Structure formats: structure tokens, C-alpha cells
Amino acid sequence: MPDMRDQQIDAFLAGTDWAMARRAKLAGDASNRRYDRLTLGRDSAVLMDAPPEKGEDVRPFVAVAEYLTGIGLSAPRIIAADTEAGFLLIEDLGDDLFARVLERDETLEQPLYAAATDALIQLHRAAPMAGLEAYDPSRMTELSTLAYDWYLAESLGPDPEAKAAFGAKFEPVLAENAECSVTILRDYHAENLLWLPDRDGAARVGQLDFQDAMLGDRSYDLVSLLMDARRDVSADTRDAMIRYYAAETGQEAAAFERSFHVLGAQRNLRILGVFARLSRRDRKAHYVDLIPRVWDHLMRNLDHPALAGIAARIKGDLPAPTPEILERLRR
Numbered sequence: 001m002p003d004m005r006d007q008q009i010d011a012f013l014a015g016t017d018w019a020m021a022r023r024a025k026l027a028g029d030a031s032n033r034r035y036d037r038l039t040l041g042r043d044s045a046v047l048m049d050a051p052p053e054k055g056e057d058v059r060p061f062v063a064v065a066e067y068l069t070g071i072g073l074s075a076p077r078i079i080a081a082d083t084e085a086g087f088l089l090i091e092d093l094g095d096d097l098f099a100r101v102l103e104r105d106e107t108l109e110q111p112l113y114a115a116a117t118d119a120l121i122q123l124h125r126a127a128p129m130a131g132l133e134a135y136d137p138s139r140m141t142e143l144s145t146l147a148y149d150w151y152l153a154e155s156l157g158p159d160p161e162a163k164a165a166f167g168a169k170f171e172p173v174l175a176e177n178a179e180c181s182v183t184i185l186r187d188y189h190a191e192n193l194l195w196l197p198d199r200d201g202a203a204r205v206g207q208l209d210f211q212d213a214m215l216g217d218r219s220y221d222l223v224s225l226l227m228d229a230r231r232d233v234s235a236d237t238r239d240a241m242i243r244y245y246a247a248e249t250g251q252e253a254a255a256f257e258r259s260f261h262v263l264g265a266q267r268n269l270r271i272l273g274v275f276a277r278l279s280r281r282d283r284k285a286h287y288v289d290l291i292p293r294v295w296d297h298l299m300r301n302l303d304h305p306a307l308a309g310i311a312a313r314i315k316g317d318l319p320a321p322t323p324e325i326l327e328r329l330r331r
Helices: 004-014 057-071 097-104 106-125 136-143 144-152 160-177 221-227 235-249 255-279 287-303 305-315 324-329
Strands: 022-026 034-040 043-049 078-082 087-091 182-184 191-196 203-207 213-217
Touching: 004 043, 004 087, 004 255, 034 160, 057 087, 057 097, 078 305, 097 106, 097 191, 106 182, 106 191, 106 203, 106 221, 136 144, 136 160, 136 182, 144 160, 144 255, 160 255, 160 305, 191 305, 203 221, 221 235, 221 255, 255 305, 287 324
Parallel strands: none
Antiparallel strands: 022 034, 034 043, 043 087, 078 087, 182 213, 191 203
């Protein structure tokens, strides 16, 4: 017997041209959202099911999608919406995630990452989206302490004094190296970008999972792209894209690289905490498998001179992800 949510989906689709479409599940993400592909003849669309009772809200997705398409980027077009019930019917941008394309042909790494960098350049040349919250040093510091709240606490035990001392030292470093000047999408990586080669320019990069957009530093999404938690980006590609972005946007190269590593440390600390939380609280233990790569990214960030004043503290506070530490996080 269909459950109540399935009945609500049927009612939502009944008000569209897709009521008779065939439905097939698509892969989900770390949220409570689920996705179905709808097929009707030769046409297809994607159903997003984001239950409000589980903390989901589709309204930011709609707003950011409309902003992105308005500046010439390829976010999914909204076909139908019931924002109160948490249903969206959106354009199907296909299955060619950057990660899957690169699994088939690694030689496309630089062209794809150059296209993704071009999309960021176009995003950052546009006026920022109105009404966004600021991803400012205070917010970034708070989120970076997730590494202490979850990664440290769930592996060796909580240390509130170390957490407080870290925050007091890290926030001034962020304040010196980060500006809230552009729209940032915050989850900009190869599992959330689709290759659309039949489109032109920056529109060749399909955008997904952008509903948490904020006003932040221009290096942040480039860090997300090039220090990917899920795949290894070659050093040649990483360095080339940093230089390319800086040159195309008129940034002083050394200053931009400094910001890249400071924002990289913030992001990678946050992800360490998020992945530990996903395993320990949400029972999604497979995220632990990604922690060693995130740790390696963090160590690379901490090697930059801009972080010399805090690197030793972070390395002393947080344990390296040894097999024993990872096993504790999986339990």
C-alpha cells in the first residue's frame, strides 16, 4: 500500500503534464532529499522530494536556480513546484556528472575543470544574489570547529579548551584573508557538476546542489572544486586553475593563493567534522572512507605560510586519520 508521501507525490504530479510518467530512483545525497527521474515518451524530468518535516526547504533551491539561470549558467529549470509540501519538478540535465565523465576519460580533466572555473568567473563577475547571508569570519570559524565537536570528540574525546583556543586564533586569520564579496555555492565539486557539451561557454557546466549559497570569498568554491573530498585532482590541474582564475579576474597571484589555502583550511576542517557527524550521528559510515583525502588536503593547506601561526595547534589538537581512528568513527 502506498505511504502518505507517495500519495502526496501522486497528487502533485496529477497537477502537471507528468502524471503518467514512469518513475525511477536516482542517487541521493547527504541530505534527506530524494530524487526520481520521470520519463514520458522521449522526454524526461526530475522529481525532487524534500520533506519539510525532515528539515528540508525547497525555496532556496528555487531562488538560487532562478538567479543562476538569469546570469547565463545552467541550473535546472523549474517545471512545477509545491514549496509547502516540498516537491519540485525540474529540468533533467542528464547523467554526465564530471566525476563519471572523468572515470571514462581522464584526459578531459583540464578541459572540464577549465569550464568549471569559467563558470565561477562568470558567477563572480555578476552582481551577488540579493538577500544572501554572509559566510563571514565568525560563521566560518564556528563551522570549522565542527572538526573539534565531531572528528576530535568522537575519536579521542571532547576538548572544549582546545576548541576555544583554536577559534580564538583562527578567526583573525580568516578576517585577514577572506572577503564576503561574491556569491558562493559551497558544494561545487565533480559530483555536483554536469557536463553539457552541446551548450556554449560557461553554460556547458550544469549546476546541482546549490541551495546553500551564501555571500563569501571568491576562493571558496575554487577550493571546493580543486580540493575535492571525493576524487583526486591532479596537481597540474589544481595549480593551472588557480593561476587561470587569478589572471582572468585580476587577482594578485600570491594574495589569491594565500586566500585559497586559508579558505581551504576552513573548508577542510568543516568537512572533517561533517563526515564524522554523518557517520556517528546519522549512521552513514561510508563517509569515513573520504576522511584521509580531506586530511591530506588540510595538511597541504597548513603548509602555506599564511597558516604558520595556527598549523602546529591544529596538528597537535587533531589526530591523524590512522586505521584505529577511522574505525572509532565508523562504530
